[in-house]
Structures are given as structure tokens and as C-alpha cells.
Amino acid sequence: MATVPQVGAAIYYAAKAASARVDILIEAARVALANNRLLLRRIESLAKLAKGIFEDRHRVAHHLWSIPPRRYWRPPEFSTREMARP
Secondary structure, eight states: OOOHHHHHHHHHTSTTHHHHHHHHHHHHHHHHTTTOHHHHHHHHHHHHHHHHHHHHHHHHHHHHHTOOOTTTOOOOOOOHHHHHOO
């Protein structure tokens, strides 16, 4: 059975987890900086830039691994009838 630190590390290093952490940062900033619109806009701008970088990294990784992104490729469809054949 996995320990709590191992589970935490799995969540932290999960694919595309960085984007989720940026979303949490944005939501927290909206609550904490409701009275400071200038700083909030700057944080949102930086978060948008960070998400763009994450997406670029994701595209590069998939290109290097020769795994097409889902928008261009879908796994073949299998019916349960086909899978049940011996």
C-alpha cells in the first residue's frame, strides 16, 4: 500500500497537474485580491502565460514521443462483441 507522501508525489507529478495548480492559484488570488484589481490582473496574466508554456511543453513531448494529440487521433473503437471472441 502506498504511503501518504507517495500519493502526494503521484498527484503533484501527474501529467497536466501543473495546469490544475495554476487554476487553484487563480481562484485563490481572486478571493484574496478582490480589492487589488491591478495585482489580480497581473497574476491572471502570468497564469495564462504559464498555462501556454505548459501546453507548448505538452505538444513538444507528444511530438518527440510520436504520440499524436487527441484532437488529431482517436483510439480505434472496439465493441464488446468483438472483444468476447476467442
